Amino acid sequence: LDDTRTPMGGRLLRQWLVQPLRERDALNARLDRVDAFFHDTATRERVRALLKQIGDVERLTTRIQQNIASPREVRTLGASLEIIPALNEALTQSLTPTPSPSGRGEQDFPPSPFGRGVGGEVLDAVPEVSALIAKAIVPDPPTNLANGGVIAPDYSAELDSITHASRNAKDWVAALEKTERERSGIKSLKVGYNRVFGYYIEVTTPNLPQVPSEYIRKQTLTNAERFITPELKEYEALILNAEERLVELETTLFRALCGEIAQYGERLMKTAQQLAELDVYSALAEVAIRQRYVRPELAPESVIEIRGGRHPVVELRLKDEPFVPNDVTLTADELVHVITGPNMSGKSTFLRQVALIVLMAQIGSFVPAEFARLGIVDRIFTRIGAEDAISAGQSTFMVEMVETANILHHCTPRSLVVLDEIGRGTSTYDGIAIARAIIEFMHNHPHARAKTLFATHYHELTELETYLPCVKNYNVAVVEQGDHVVFLHKIVRGGADKSYGIHVAQLAGVPQPVVNRAQEILKELEQGDWSREKNAEPIQLRLFSPDDDLRQEIAALDVMSLSPIEALNKLFELQKRAKSK
Incomplete structure (x- = not known):
């Protein structure tokens, strides 16, 4: 049954399966909505195509409320909400008759197949949240907040100022590399950075005689030396402080943004429920058409x-x-x-x-x-x-x-x-x-x-x-x-x-000799032993004396405790022993 397009829809369908309804009116309301999609192919296909573009609004909202969402997840929420106006348009253009509301707490989907609503809106797109996210977060943010580059330009004047200063400092480092190459005549000279030693000027071993006297040796490599200058050290502090401040400020701004979004949590959860129900109804209709199901x-x-x-x-x-x-x-x-x-x-x-x-x-x-x-x-x-x-x-x-x-x-x-x-x-x-x-x-x-x-x-x-x-x-x-x-x-x-148990045994691959023997035994039971049951006692009286061990063993058997196969095996064992006497 699960042909849903969103994680929310899949979870809701499972919930419905483990918690079926017992109210006839509520069930007819659900069936009306499935029926609407069943008979409106254009709306169903358009809605399902749009739903496929929507993320897990329910889980994303929960993660934002718990302050554990990543920048990319917040952006996904915003992008999902931006799809909803197109869904509203697809649903409001439907001409399917309106059913009665369910009365089971499911959201109303106005107009046409989905009940009554306010202002003609089928789904609450929570435009305040999508606008806020679009303004605050860059279109393709990193997953990890610590990597920086999360907050969009023009969202925070302070952040823009620090970003500008950091970028200018980096430009200064690039200019320094060009200047030092020209001053020293070392064309392979480069200015680099690593987390252990910070910024440095690297000169290969053959060019060491050309190194200016004011360079301070910082690290020796196999084929090169790394140096620092007072000027570079000063700018290193400026750049590192700026980057650290950037990450710190972006983190503060992002957490504040999540707190602001969380205030819309109730509306977002209601929208998530609406999307999930819409997904389930359209999915059930799709399955019904594909598998030739009928409305009960x-x-x-x-x-x-x-x-x-x-x-x-x-x-x-x-x-x-x-x-x-x-x-x-x-x-x-x-x-x-x-x-x-x-x-x-x-x-x-x-x-x-x-x-x-x-x-x-x-x-x-x-x-x-x-x-x-x-x-x-x-x-x-x-x-x-x-x-x-x-x-x-x-x-x-x-x-x-x-x-x-x-x-x-x-x-x-x-x-x-x-x-x-x-x-x-x-x-x-x-x-x-x-x-x-x-x-x-x-x-x-x-x-x-x-x-x-x-x-x-x-x-x-x-x-x-x-x-x-x-x-x-x-x-x-x-x-x-x-x-x-x-x-x-x-x-x-x-x-x-x-x-037809023997036939099934043959189909299962039981060896043919076993199958043949089973057929013989079955024939004996049907035509022989069972038919002679009434004559068994006088025959036994002629064969066995009162003290015969076989007779005593038969008398001691607890017939009611034997399974059919145990009884059959015991019967053949006794028959074999009787024939040998």
């Missing part, structure tokens, strides 16, 4: 209706294929969607995109969809991904349960809850039990009943639709083509009957 309709009731929704980040990263859009409708009658489907089919992407579309709408942005009608949500809760908290001694499953508990305690009927694969970190039965209990809680508890998207690999949960009227099953469509599976990434009604 903000509904008074609690509803999420999205047609042709897309993930704003994933669709930008797809280079070779188009993003597959999906629809979703969550209402009081269709409260919980249980979404099943293969791994890698796009369940998690779908969950994230719905949450992101709602978030984007509630900062005042257009959204990636063909149509969106959204009620205001009070919170967006997500439990997506797997991570642990080792430093806190929490496993992946513990972290998952802590986050889920927070959701269950704090969600409301106006919340959006996004849950991805809850219960996968524990045994199958425990996971199914927890997942089912969560769905029932969301459906039945009067203080919960949040609009919920629940992605799961537990196909058993699809049975909930038969006796929970507000639970609906959805799955991600696939097409089987021989031994291959094509993921369509399309959310459709109904539950999935397969997870």
Whole structure:
């Protein structure tokens, strides 16, 4: 979303994202302003081009108030303020209808797309400050105040007088060099300066016999000697004192200037806020046009209706294929969607995109969809991904349960809850039990009943639709083509009957012998072991005596504590030992 042109705009956009609004009127006011730029290409392009020339007015003002700004930063502030009249002209020429003010403390941008104002001015250019800076600071000042050359001519009579004296003294030194060359006949003689020894007359070694007697030796070099004269010493003091006084006076004048600018701090900060908002509105409009976003309709009731929704980040990263859009409708009658489907089919992407579309709408942005009608949500809760908290001694499953508990305690009927694969970190039965209990809680508890998207690999949960009227099953469509599976990434009604995990393992690069063996085991489980489950006990009675060690080991197993893979491995181990008897 961040196509802002100023640092202030980028910071404000981030602030909006982490602090979305819950007031419908305030959001519509923001959307009106984005809409104005969306439909006025000429104004949008002109405004964005001008904003690109503006510095960080907010930070520059703060640094001036704290008395830590450099001369170049002060000049940047002045140059930025000088751009504002052109911005005002671009905005006042716009013919876009005026929306209502936001009521959220955002600055009004008069006239047309930005509300009411005084005197027809859209932005306060604080002309007093820009004029003051232009008068006081040279056009291209040094970064370091100690380098001098910061204050413009005619700003201070005292500074001009000292500058003139310093320059005359330097001219005198140049004239001295010419005079001494002529008097001594030493053409290579030069007058120089360094911070250690001050001013000096340098004569190369071959010319030392021609040195006048009044020269006083000051320093010996490899190929030359340096001298001083009483006259040069006197002017050295004059020049150094003048330069020192120049820097001192420039520093005093610059600090006084910053103090004067700081008195306009409140107006400057208001202007910075106006510029930031202008930047965000025009940037959101630019992104909406480029990415084919639409203005969401903000509904008074609690509803999420999205047609042709897309993930704003994933669709930008797809280079070779188009993003597959999906629809979703969550209402009081269709409260919980249980979404099943293969791994890698796009369940998690779908969950994230719905949450992101709602978030984007509630900062005042257009959204990636063909149509969106959204009620205001009070919170967006997500439990997506797997991570642990080792430093806190929490496993992946513990972290998952802590986050889920927070959701269950704090969600409301106006919340959006996004849950991805809850219960996968524990045994199958425990996971199914927890997942089912969560769905029932969301459906039945009067203080919960949040609009919920629940992605799961537990196909058993699809049975909930038969006796929970507000639970609906959805799955991600696939097409089987021989031994291959094509993921369509399309959310459709109904539950999935397969997870296609072995196919995903093959796509991930698992060695083919492992894939082949997994297919054999799956076939045995589906057609063999599970179908013989009812006959297992009489077969075991014929094979094992009551004292058989295998029977005792099986009886001692804690089945509920085993994960599915542990149970499978144990089963094959016992089968192998039984066949060897």
